[in-house]
Amino acid sequence: METATIKDIARICGVGVSTVSRAINNHPDINEKTKNLIMQTIAEHNYIPNNSARNLKRSESNTIAVLIKGISNPFFNNMLKVLEHEIHRNKYSFLLHRVEEQEDEIEVALLLEKEKRLKGIVFLGGYFSHSEEKLNQLKVPFILSTGGVTEKIDKECYSSVTVDDYKESYKMADYLCKLGHKRIAIIAAPPEEECIGKLRLQGYLKALEDNQIPCDPNLVRYKRDNTLDTFSMKYGYEVTKELLQAEKEFTAVFAISDSIAVGACKAISEAGKNIPEDYSVAGYDGMDIAFYYIPSITTIRQPVEEMAEETIRILFDIIEYGSTNIRKDFPAELVIGQSTKSLIKAEM
Amino acid sequence: METATIKDIARICGVGVSTVSRAINNHPDINEKTKNLIMQTIAEHNYIPNNSARNLKRSESNTIAVLIKGISNPFFNNMLKVLEHEIHRNKYSFLLHRVEEQEDEIEVALLLEKEKRLKGIVFLGGYFSHSEEKLNQLKVPFILSTGGVTEKIDKECYSSVTVDDYKESYKMADYLCKLGHKRIAIIAAPPEEECIGKLRLQGYLKALEDNQIPCDPNLVRYKRDNTLDTFSMKYGYEVTKELLQAEKEFTAVFAISDSIAVGACKAISEAGKNIPEDYSVAGYDGMDIAFYYIPSITTIRQPVEEMAEETIRILFDIIEYGSTNIRKDFPAELVIGQSTKSLIKAEM
Numbered sequence: 265m266e267t268a269t270i271k272d273i274a275r276i277c278g279v280g281v282s283t284v285s286r287a288i289n290n291h292p293d294i295n296e297k298t299k300n301l302i303m304q305t306i307a308e309h310n311y312i313p314n315n316s317a318r319n320l321k322r323s324e325s326n327t328i329a330v331l332i333k334g335i336s337n338p339f340f341n342n343m344l345k346v347l348e349h350e351i352h353r354n355k356y357s358f359l360l361h362r363v364e365e366q367e368d369e370i371e372v373a374l375l376l377e378k379e380k381r382l383k384g385i386v387f388l389g390g391y392f393s394h395s396e397e398k399l400n401q402l403k404v405p406f407i408l409s410t411g412g413v414t415e416k417i418d419k420e421c422y423s424s425v426t427v428d429d430y431k432e433s434y435k436m437a438d439y440l441c442k443l444g445h446k447r448i449a450i451i452a453a454p455p456e457e458e459c460i461g462k463l464r465l466q467g468y469l470k471a472l473e474d475n476q477i478p479c480d481p482n483l484v485r486y487k488r489d490n491t492l493d494t495f496s497m498k499y500g501y502e503v504t505k506e507l508l509q510a511e512k513e514f515t516a517v518f519a520i521s522d523s524i525a526v527g528a529c530k531a532i533s534e535a536g537k538n539i540p541e542d543y544s545v546a547g548y549d550g551m552d553i554a555f556y557y558i559p560s561i562t563t564i565r566q567p568v569e570e571m572a573e574e575t576i577r578i579l580f581d582i583i584e585y586g587s588t589n590i591r592k593d594f595p596a597e598l599v600i601g602q603s604t605k606s607l608i609k610a611e612m
Numbered sequence: 613m614e615t616a617t618i619k620d621i622a623r624i625c626g627v628g629v630s631t632v633s634r635a636i637n638n639h640p641d642i643n644e645k646t647k648n649l650i651m652q653t654i655a656e657h658n659y660i661p662n663n664s665a666r667n668l669k670r671s672e673s674n675t676i677a678v679l680i681k682g683i684s685n686p687f688f689n690n691m692l693k694v695l696e697h698e699i700h701r702n703k704y705s706f707l708l709h710r711v712e713e714q715e716d717e718i719e720v721a722l723l724l725e726k727e728k729r730l731k732g733i734v735f736l737g738g739y740f741s742h743s744e745e746k747l748n749q750l751k752v753p754f755i756l757s758t759g760g761v762t763e764k765i766d767k768e769c770y771s772s773v774t775v776d777d778y779k780e781s782y783k784m785a786d787y788l789c790k791l792g793h794k795r796i797a798i799i800a801a802p803p804e805e806e807c808i809g810k811l812r813l814q815g816y817l818k819a820l821e822d823n824q825i826p827c828d829p830n831l832v833r834y835k836r837d838n839t840l841d842t843f844s845m846k847y848g849y850e851v852t853k854e855l856l857q858a859e860k861e862f863t864a865v866f867a868i869s870d871s872i873a874v875g876a877c878k879a880i881s882e883a884g885k886n887i888p889e890d891y892s893v894a895g896y897d898g899m900d901i902a903f904y905y906i907p908s909i910t911t912i913r914q915p916v917e918e919m920a921e922e923t924i925r926i927l928f929d930i931i932e933y934g935s936t937n938i939r940k941d942f943p944a945e946l947v948i949g950q951s952t953k954s955l956i957k958a959e960m
Contacts, residue, residue, distance in 0.1 A: 362696060496900070526904050530905075552844070552846065553845070556849065558905070
């Protein structure tokens, strides 16, 4: 049996397409008998009037593309759900496109823009260090969500919804310092990687400086010739194993993501050490696993759902009302888990 | 500056498009001087000859859609990477489309097929209980990957790459029985949910029966009026809290996914109990977190990368050579972690 279209249903019922649409959408302005006839015809003729159908119908010319670097990072899963929901709620269709680690997201976006007749673009994650000239080639409105941007780019050139990764990372490192830790290792991204890890490393360095703790380069750890996903448990596990084998003294590990922190905890546990008794471990992102791990992991919670909603709100203000570019920083929250302890003896 | 096309580059250099293509692809059959001219022109004119460009160029008519239920389940992240890679390697383009929990994936596929001129469809996850008539409406080749299918459907109607969830779930439950556990709770999916959880529950029930352990309905746990993602840590956490509060005797928990097992472990830990000393916990899927959790979680490892590769191989055999439908079961592996213990005293 062939699938019927809305026009077929209208023809069979002897009504207009808009009447069928009103019946489907439970519009008050329709005769009850007509509505019953339409709904019965729909049931008999295999017509699919669901949301997905409606989303697809408007898809060809009203598409928002979401470009994501590193789809394997579960940090983005919750955001994608909200982005998709908000895009559909605004009667646009949603195109998800993954960008390879070594690809240039702007180049990919320029091609998508041309081929898919996009109305807007969300860049999810990543780190923008492109030239302004290059950004200006994008003809459709775009917004960067939860990523980083080099300071070299004029802020008028783009919209963004982020947390201040530098400031929030500072907050975590400062918290560890204030707990009395002076030997704080950081599991960072490889320096050649253009990613948010750069800002998180800078926040750590500044916090050490402000707490008069000299930075020991031996405690800034990353994987050389890295072939792993940087923001993965395995990366955290392997770098921490190397750290433990290097036998440098440290009392705390700041991992630049929760997945990395999980790997760090496992390496410490396998070495026969306990968290937080022997080593404190802190993460970043506020993912579910930080709360469900044993011990729960002290982290920086990014308000991902709110950020995803705001991303779409700003993008549609630009698309539909021609608003100017906006950059919005959300505050993140230091969530204290069981994985960090104070080294300062309580006064008697 | 406008983005140049391959035709612009050819025109500027006074060569054919195929020569530009040979230069880009490092083809041996090209004059070195011509190649240098072309590469310099490319650099000067903003032309983007990367893989992504090439993938997009062939996208309009050669698209494979991957439909996924529950994109927020990190189980699928690794699979998606391999699927995308294999689809591109076969010179097709990759379209990822999320299906809402309450949507009918065949209806969504029928619409995509029409609107996007697809060449093939991969259904990732989910549980097929559609009528044959409905499946037959799909005009393009399709394959079900890592999902379940009701036995009512004639096997000739579809291709699939799965593990035998019934058999593998049986394997895990039987393993717990053989460790001496007689009071084994299962954290299952809500019975109204059409998902892979059905087969995993049946495997558990059969293993109990074969081990002469009567099934206590009090130990078959799920969330009533569930509003959570079933395959989530939070679901496992909440159901296990209810189980502990119900004060039914049990010594082991079989969670039908690793995420659920993580939540179960956390609930047990918060109740002041230890794993595996007080309760054994087992999961299913073989996700990274099972290995990086403390304690590591005994699980059933699905060979997701191999399954993703085989999915695309079978699909392309059908698309390009008109092969008949094939159903392939992969064996999964029982991976024993630190979260399960034997109740049988070692003989002296």
